[in-house]
Amino acid sequence: xxxxxxxxxxxxxxxxxxxxxxxxxxxxxxxxxxxxxxxxxxxxxxxxxxxxxxxxxxxxxxxxxxxxxxxxxxxxxxxxxxxxxxxxxxxxxxxxxxxxxxxxxxxxxxxxxxxxxxxxxxxxxxxxxxxxxxxxxxxxxxxxxxxxxxxxxxxxxxxxxxxxxxxxxxxxxxxxxxxxxxxxxxxxxxxxxxxxxxxxxxxxxxxxxxxxxxxxxxxxxxxxxxxxxxxxxxxxxxxxxxxxxxxxxxxxxxxxxxxxxxxxxxxxxxxxxxxxxxxxxxxxxxxxxxxxxx
Numbered sequence: 387x388x389x390x391x392x393x394x395x396x397x398x399x400x401x402x403x404x405x406x407x408x409x410x411x412x413x414x415x416x417x418x419x420x421x422x423x424x425x426x427x428x429x430x431x432x433x434x435x436x437x438x439x440x441x442x443x444x445x446x447x448x449x450x451x452x453x454x455x456x457x458x459x460x461x462x463x464x465x466x467x468x469x470x471x472x473x474x475x476x477x478x479x480x481x482x483x484x485x486x487x488x489x490x491x492x493x494x495x496x497x498x499x500x501x502x503x504x505x506x507x508x509x510x511x512x513x514x515x516x517x518x519x520x521x522x523x524x525x526x527x528x529x530x531x532x533x534x535x536x537x538x539x540x541x542x543x544x545x546x547x548x549x550x551x552x553x554x555x556x557x558x559x560x561x562x563x564x565x566x567x568x569x570x571x572x573x574x575x576x577x578x579x580x581x582x583x584x585x586x587x588x589x590x591x592x593x594x595x596x597x598x599x600x601x602x603x604x605x606x607x608x609x610x611x612x613x614x615x616x617x618x619x620x621x622x623x624x625x626x627x628x629x630x631x632x633x634x635x636x637x638x639x640x641x642x643x644x645x646x647x648x649x650x651x652x653x654x655x656x657x658x659x660x661x662x663x664x665x666x667x668x669x670x671x672x673x674x675x676x677x678x679x680x
Contacts, residue, residue, distance in 0.1 A: 408529045409541040413483045420479030428461050470500040491576045499537040506533035556630035569632035573611040
């Protein structure tokens with residue numbers, strides 16, 4: 387159930403395993419040229435407006451120059467920053483080529499990511515004819531340019547025509563809400579979370595012995611990364627659901643409308659599965675063979 391070595395699958399904080407591939411230099415270059423053309427047309431329009439109104443008596447000449455420079459700056463930076471922030475990693479050029487910018491963990495880019503990309507791109511792209519970007523992309527397995535490396539982003543190509551990826555929501559199992567709220571999952575990286583997610587989704591396909599064994603193996607591999615330890619008597623599969631719920635709560639607190647809850651249910655039948663409770667005194671033996679540290 388562990389990811390294949392070298393496979394850097396992209397999984398969003400909501401648990402969506404995206405069916406995407408890294409964008410090529412060619413598609414990124416065409417997208418950049420399309421955006422550059424749009425920006426150029428906007429600058430030409432600003433120049434015409436400034437020549438028409440800036441020195442024509444509406445405003446003094448020096449104010450017109452200042453406004454023109456300010457508008458040029460806004461267009462130069464506001465175009466990529468605004469579109470990538472508000473349009474979930476896309477600009478008109480990227481949208482035309484089916485490309486999208488996401489973080490290295492698969493999450494939507496924010497204002498900080500878009501700003502870093504734009505600032506580095508000011509030196510990396512147009513003034514140097516894009517040579518540093520091309521060289522860096524060729525040497526990088528994910529095709530990242532310098533701006534991507536600085537911002538922690540990648541550019542992906544979306545597979546068109548297929549079904550949209552579905553987010554799977556993992557709610558805290560009944561009776562373990564407080565435990566999930568205090569669970570420290572800061573040491574669980576995106577690849578490990580992908581393993582937990584895939585395990586929970588594929589366990590229903592296994593027979594009872596294999597299902598139990600796989601859940602215990604994956605849970606044992608997480609014990610040194612998650613704290614506090616599992617409550618006494620909680621099966622490995624239920625504890626993995628707790629971990630998945632805590633990760634989603636930490637990275638994406640707001641539930642998504644397309645999410646489907648899997649925790650707190652028996653994935654094989656879709657019915658509520660009771661969480662074993664410790665006996666009086668808290669000395670109940672672990673169930674399903676899962677032995678958390680005492």
